[in-house]
Amino acid sequence: MxxxxxxxxxxxxxxxxxxxxxxxxxxxxxxxxxxxxxxxxxxxxxxxxxxxxxxxxxxxxxxxxxxxxxxxxxxxxxxxxxxxxxxxxxxxxxxxxxxxxxxxxxxxxxxxxxxxxxxxxxxxxxxxxxxxxxxxxxxxxxxxxxxxxxxxxxxxxxxxxxxxxxxxxxxxxxxxxxxxxxxxxxxxxxxxxxxxxxxxxxxxxxxxxxxxxxxxxxxxxxxxxxxxxxxxxxxxxxxxxxxxxxxxxxxxxxxxxxxxxxxxxxxxxxxxxxxxxxxxxxxxxxxxxxxxxxxxxxxxxxxxxxxxxxxxxxxxxxxxxxxxxxxxxxxxxxxxxxxxxxxxxxxxxxxxxxxxxxxxxxxxxxxxxERKTRLPGEEPVDLGNARVLVLGMGRVGSGVYEYLQKFYPEQIAGIEEGTDKLASKAKQGLNVYRGDASDRDFWDRINLAEVDLIMISLTNHTENVAVVELIKELGYNGKVAVIARFADQMRELEELGCISYNFYAEAGHGFAEHVYENLQQKNTA
Structure with missing residues (x-):
């Protein structure tokens, strides 16, 4: 009882x-x-x-x-x-x-x-x-x-x-x-x-x-x-x-x-x-x-x-x-x-x-x-001429990557820490790299001055905030956009100077926009 x-x-x-x-x-x-x-x-x-x-x-x-x-x-x-x-x-x-x-x-x-x-x-x-x-x-x-x-x-x-x-x-x-x-x-x-x-x-x-x-x-x-x-x-x-x-x-x-x-x-x-x-x-x-x-x-x-x-x-x-x-x-x-x-x-x-x-x-x-030699998966990362970074290549991150390719051809890179997901995206021909977005060492190997936009679509809000704070601390002055799921999370991200996108609240807008574009294409065909 x-x-x-x-x-x-x-x-x-x-x-x-x-x-x-x-x-x-x-x-x-x-x-x-x-x-x-x-x-x-x-x-x-x-x-x-x-x-x-x-x-x-x-x-x-x-x-x-x-x-x-x-x-x-x-x-x-x-x-x-x-x-x-x-x-x-x-x-x-x-x-x-x-x-x-x-x-x-x-x-x-x-x-x-x-x-x-x-x-x-x-x-x-x-x-x-x-x-x-x-x-x-x-x-x-x-x-x-x-x-x-x-x-x-x-x-x-x-x-x-x-x-x-x-x-x-x-x-x-x-x-x-x-x-x-x-x-x-x-x-x-x-x-x-x-x-x-x-x-x-x-x-x-x-x-x-x-x-x-x-x-x-x-x-x-x-x-x-x-x-x-x-x-x-x-x-x-x-x-x-x-x-x-x-x-x-x-x-x-x-x-x-x-x-x-x-x-x-x-x-x-x-x-x-x-x-x-x-x-x-x-x-x-x-x-x-x-x-x-x-x-x-x-x-x-x-x-x-x-x-x-x-x-x-x-x-x-x-x-x-x-x-x-x-x-x-x-x-x-x-x-x-x-x-x-x-x-x-x-x-x-x-x-x-x-x-x-x-x-x-x-x-x-x-x-x-540290030892001077590195194990597989711990080597330095060279992102080439990427000007847009997408952190987290899940369903949301993959959609972001696909959309932005039209505007930044050959200048977009996906960052993913999961080896299985990384291999899957690489097979699809995507420009993806293994990396932990909350790892200061990862960011130390990148010239942030050459990056225009960072899109953050990690699964955990606490980690999203930690990544934003880390790149701000390292002097990044470019645009940062972050996925959110609740109104209080959006407010916290906006206070940090980010563009925030409420995944749940904007789903209807995105759905309607997608259907409208398809209807327009059919009407003009």
């Missing part, structure tokens, strides 16, 4: 945190802690179900966008493996050294110590994906690197949980390989669903059904949701499906953040331990950054990917819970790790929100660690 109260308090906390410039997810965390402390509330079966569905849909959505060729990169496996090994060694050694001085560690055997260290070596898939989505960076190279590392970590967690619970997959689990030939059938079913609620239901069924199918064969259900996403992904409609599931997934993930808070606070001794573990996390981004730059990633790519991994993981919490159930770890450590996880979220989110500005302000410091 108290579930509505929990949801309403979470809504209020989310609004407050959004108002003060923090993501609503931190409000959900805070509301859980407050409700537990003031009203002794705990997570109900309903909230737990919402959380489980959120994680399942999250992994399915990751699978939809996953490129297996990117995941096969030895660099990703190298960064992940080395970081996890060093993390376990450092955290485990640190806890062993503290053992004689802290009551929370007294009585723990080495197995428990190393289990805690292992649980804390993961980073949060939920938080990283949310950060990239909110900042419109899901297609960026640093986002793909971070998500690739997280998926490898999640696979390691799945192996651990499968082994520790005693649910070792039987030989019959090999039957799951029969799902691979079913991929064309899944794509055909997705196309048959159209664009409405059937598409959402299809995605929901594939995620939940995949998880249940893998659980039946004693394989972790979350891995099943991820693999089903991979099988459904790659079709012409998989991106549309991912967008259709976005709000549903975000809604269910509220339950996940609530549960962390509703677990409550540990005892005073364990709270001290949680605070120590929350502070220890500072090593993570430094180690990731060093490893990535050593492997020839650019400083900016390395920094943004490293900061996205600057947190503990929900999978670490699950790992500790499984270990506690198997008697490897005292149950009170699950709550302690949950508080440390919450602390890491509160530290990570504000820093990630300012990550681009951090790089821009201290670029000279970060680039000292």
């Amino acid at each position: 108290l579930d509505p109260v929990i949801i309403i308090v979470a809504l209020g906390a989310g609004l407050i945190f959004k108002r003060i410039g923090f993501p609503p997810m931190l409000g959900y965390l805070a509301s859980g802690f407050v409700l537990h402390a003031t009203m002794d509330m705990s997570a109900s079966d309903t909230i737990q179900t919402l959380a489980d569905l959120g994680i399942t849909l999250l992994l399915f959505s990751i699978g939809l966008k996953l490129n297996l060729r990117d995941l096969a990169s030895p660099r990703l496996w190298g960064v992940t493996g080395i970081h996890m090994a060093v993390s376990v060694a450092c955290i485990g050694g640190f806890l062993l050294l503290l053992g004689p001085y802290l009551a929370a560690l007294s009585g723990l055997d080495p197995t428990a110590i190393w289990t805690i260290a292992f649980a804390l070596s993961f980073s949060s898939t939920v938080l990283a994906v949310k950060v990239f989505e909110e900042q419109g960076e899901s297609a960026a190279l640093h986002a793909k690197i971070a998500i690739g590392i997280l998926i490898i970590q999640d696979l390691v967690a799945v192996v651990f949980m499968a082994g520790s619970t005693g649910k070792i997959p039987e030989a019959s689990a090999l039957l799951l390989l029969l799902l691979i030939p079913c991929r064309p059938l899944l794509h055909r079913l997705l196309r048959a669903c159209g664009h409405g609620e059937l598409m959402v239901l299809f995605g929901f069924a594939m995620a939940i059904g995949g998880a249940a199918l893998f659980e039946y064969f004693y394989v972790k259900g979350d891995l099943g949701a991820l693999i089903m996403g991979v099988l459904v992904g790659g079709s012409l409609k998989s991106n549309e499906l991912a967008k259709s599931l976005l709000n549903l997934k975000d809604l269910f993930l509220v339950g996940f953040f609530l549960i962390i808070g509703l677990n409550g606070f540990p005892s005073p001794d364990m709270m001290v331990m949680a605070l120590i573990l929350g502070g220890v996390i500072a090593y993570k981004p430094f180690l990731y950054y060093w490893l990535m730059t050593m492997l020839k990633y650019r400083a900016r790519t390395s920094l943004l990917a490293s900061l996205a991994l600057f947190n503990y993981s929900e999978f670490g919490l699950i790992v500790s819970g499984v270990a506690a159930q198997q008697g490897l770890l005292p149950m009170e450590w699950v709550t302690t790790i949950a508080v440390a996880l919450s602390i890491s979220f509160f530290l990570s989110v504000p820093i990630n929100a300012r990550a681009v500005k951090l790089y821009n302000n201290y670029k000279d410091v970060f680039t000292r660690f």
Whole structure:
């Protein structure tokens, strides 16, 4: 009966945190802690179900966008493996050294110590994906690197949980390989669903059904949701499906953040331990950054990917819970790790929100660690004699490019950070380049004085504004036009000196203009 109260308090906390410039997810965390402390509330079966569905849909959505060729990169496996090994060694050694001085560690055997260290070596898939989505960076190279590392970590967690619970997959689990030939059938079913609620239901069924199918064969259900996403992904409609599931997934993930808070606070001794573990996390981004730059990633790519991994993981919490159930770890450590996880979220989110500005302000410091050679996709860009730039080559950007070609022949360039979309546009003969519009390094390689017009049609308003502010800061005095979807977004862009176009409000005008021009052509024919 108290579930509505929990949801309403979470809504209020989310609004407050959004108002003060923090993501609503931190409000959900805070509301859980407050409700537990003031009203002794705990997570109900309903909230737990919402959380489980959120994680399942999250992994399915990751699978939809996953490129297996990117995941096969030895660099990703190298960064992940080395970081996890060093993390376990450092955290485990640190806890062993503290053992004689802290009551929370007294009585723990080495197995428990190393289990805690292992649980804390993961980073949060939920938080990283949310950060990239909110900042419109899901297609960026640093986002793909971070998500690739997280998926490898999640696979390691799945192996651990499968082994520790005693649910070792039987030989019959090999039957799951029969799902691979079913991929064309899944794509055909997705196309048959159209664009409405059937598409959402299809995605929901594939995620939940995949998880249940893998659980039946004693394989972790979350891995099943991820693999089903991979099988459904790659079709012409998989991106549309991912967008259709976005709000549903975000809604269910509220339950996940609530549960962390509703677990409550540990005892005073364990709270001290949680605070120590929350502070220890500072090593993570430094180690990731060093490893990535050593492997020839650019400083900016390395920094943004490293900061996205600057947190503990929900999978670490699950790992500790499984270990506690198997008697490897005292149950009170699950709550302690949950508080440390919450602390890491509160530290990570504000820093990630300012990550681009951090790089821009201290670029000279970060680039000292770069290697001189560049990996494919990180090379310098030469835009030739382009005088018009179109940022974002989705449906809107492609339409803008096609229209402006008439007025700026051979002088227009499209900028896109998604490799698949980039390849598709290049095959169509368009003059397109790979680039991240929010990347200061990208703009530093361009002579902005030769550019007359910049058309910005990125999917995220926050990123659009950040790009405008960046090019203004770099001294660009030409015309800037930006797509918007709401009246308040238009006002913000116009205050920045931009020409703004309300995609929704002007759709009718554009439709009527298109029909009128066609009728005129037919009448004169």
